[in-house]
Amino acid sequence: MRSPRPVYILLAVLPLAVNPAAHAAAKPPVQWHVKTAPAKAVKAGAKFTVSITGQIDSGWHLYALEEPQGGPVATEIALTDGDPADLIRVEEGKPKVLPDPVFQKPVGFFEGSADFTLHLQLATDASPGPGTLRVLVRYQSCNDRVCLPPHTDTVTVALTMTR
16 A cells, blocks of 8 residues: 655645745744854953844845834844843944835845844843843844734843853
8 A cells, every 4th residue: 555645745845835925934034143242251240242143034134223213113132131231232233224115215224134232231240150141133024025023033142150
């Protein structure tokens, strides 16, 4: 008797072939990672920086930290409650600024990659030893046909703390 496995595989793959958006929804068009973090232990109360990068799939873009009112959803970066540091400010690489036909105004955006530098200060009561920061990145990604709803990713940063 013949095995029914090829039919099951075909049935599993067929929806992706018929509706490529179903596959695209499985993987966001931006993948975040830590570019730089402190290599040495950070002293309680000390200021330090962390850099993160979003690798943006070809044909997609995400928006800058500041956008005009009535424009697209700006990228936002924050730390989760309970993290052992405070976010002082965020710097971004230079976005492209072009008139957007949908919003009918100039908007800033990134293609290919987006770099952000977080300026932080470790809490004065941070417990010594290994720890983590959980960086929240809320962004909207678009291509020339569609904008996905705003999405939040968490980037985990390993950190060693000392007194």
